Amino acid sequence: MSNIDVDDQHDDIVYPSALPFALIHLGCAAAFWSGITSQAIVIGIAIYWLRMFAIGAGYHRYFSHRSYSTSRLFQFILAALAQSSAQKSVLWWAAKHRHHHLHSDTHRDVHSPRHKGFAYSHVGWIFARKHDATDLVKVADLASFPELRWLHKFEVLPAVALAACCFLVAGWSGLVVGFLWSTVLLYHATFCINSLAHVHGRKRYVTGDDSRNNWLLALVTMGEGWHNNHHAYQSSVRQGFRWWEIDMTFYILKALSYLGIVWDLKAPPEQVRRNEHRLGARAINRAAEQLAKHFNPERIALAITSAMHASELSSLRGALNEAKCHIGDALTAVHLNRMPTRNELLGQAQAMFTRTRSLDEIVDRAYHLLLESVGSHLTASLQLRS
Structure with a gap:
């Protein structure tokens, strides 16, 4: 039997890598024991939005699509903050996302609701054995940085460090409510872009896939929900193409550009914004x-x-x-x-x-x-x- 046959045969089995994910969800129930303090709630809200920005601005718009430039120091800060969300390493995340855009909603897409169903596209694909490896060829530009390879090697370290800080600042409630609750919310808000944003919403552009704009997802993900826009012009740092399409990640990056922290922010051509461009x-x-x-x-x-x-x-x-x-x-x-x-x-x-x-x-x-x-x-x- 070939290796491909073996992978296909066991693709529906949940492997031990799913255990930490399940424990984080179960750990949220410990709030009945730890209590819910106002300090923990504030911490949870703060680190939810901080890490959501790091995922959108870092994992997605910078590391996956290179939609702007920044210094090596801020690059590392973005990567470490994004990895504190416990969504695997920066190299793994960017490699999978680049693969997704190459094969979006085809049989080769790693998380297409069209071919594998909603639940698999939302979370199940992460635990399939064949998706565990990182294709370093797809992220050779990132793998050239030793500090990013170090983060890749110790992928859970940023999340553990943040969890420890939450505990030191606000005790058990800080750990459970502040860290675990916000981490679970981050999981599903991010995963909804792979699943829900390919099922529900509006399509302004023909992209050859099922990507859709979803205003509600855009609000909870700081702009990532303008997914059809993004698939129409992937290298744009701005995903809310219209003035009324709220994109908090872009607004923050724009502000950081005034401070010289980021630069060369790429924008969609006017023809694309007006939907007057010819498709590739x-x-x-x-x-x-x-x-x-x-x-x-x-x-x-x-x-x-x-x-x-x-x-x-x-x-x-x-x-x-x-x-x-x-x-x-x-x-x-x-x-x-x-x-x-x-x-x-x-x-x-x-x-x-x-x-x-x-x-x-x-x-x-x-x-x-x-x-x-x-x-x-x-x-x-x-x-x-x-």
Whole structure:
């Protein structure tokens, strides 16, 4: 059995790495014993927002996307603060997120609700054995810093240090209410970007995936909820593209830029903000695949063969055999009553996607993919009949 087969076979098993995560959740109930003090609540609120900023500004916008520049010292501070959220190391986080953008909502995405379900995309994927390793090739730019490799090696140290500080300042209530409660809230607010922001919300841009803008998530994550905006232009330091899209992480980074702590803040081009840009090849291909699949090529092929006489089937078989690798081109020369027209694909595309200048390119690509897929099904069906 291959290594891939082994991974797939055991992918649904919860490994011991899930135990600390479960214990942190269970530990929140210790508040019945420790009590809930006002000091602990203040600490919890403060470190929730501080660490949420570090996750959004650090893990995401800086380490994953390099949307601005900063000093080596502030880079380390951001990484240490983000790791105090107990969401694994900066190298692991950035590598997984870069992989996500390369394969967003495809079968290769590590946390797509479309393919693995909501619960798996929200939290389950973290504990799958095949996702435990860090692909250092994807973060070679970050791995070149020894201090970041040190943080990667001792990934729980910042979280343990923060927990100890909470205990020293406010006792057991500080540890339970201040640290554990805020950590659990951080977990699920962050994880909702992977799960909920690919299920609920509005799509302003065609991105070839299921990313959505969700104003409520944007509020609790300091701007990360403007997820469709982010997928439309990933290197932008600002994710709330419109003036009314509150993005606290960007506002803080803008203020820090005035102090010289960060600089070279990247902004989306005006064409992108106005949704007047042409899409890249990857987004066009993914959107086209979604459109083509909507028409169910297998069912179309079955309807075509069922409606044909023996002589027509023989002619079709001959045309497809001659076409070999150009099945789609062969079908364009054959009149097939049950084959959707390009105008039908265009109408469906207008219903499925938001406004984009690349709609015709998506439809043309989808029509080609549909012809190829229908042709493949027809070839297989006709071979069985011969």
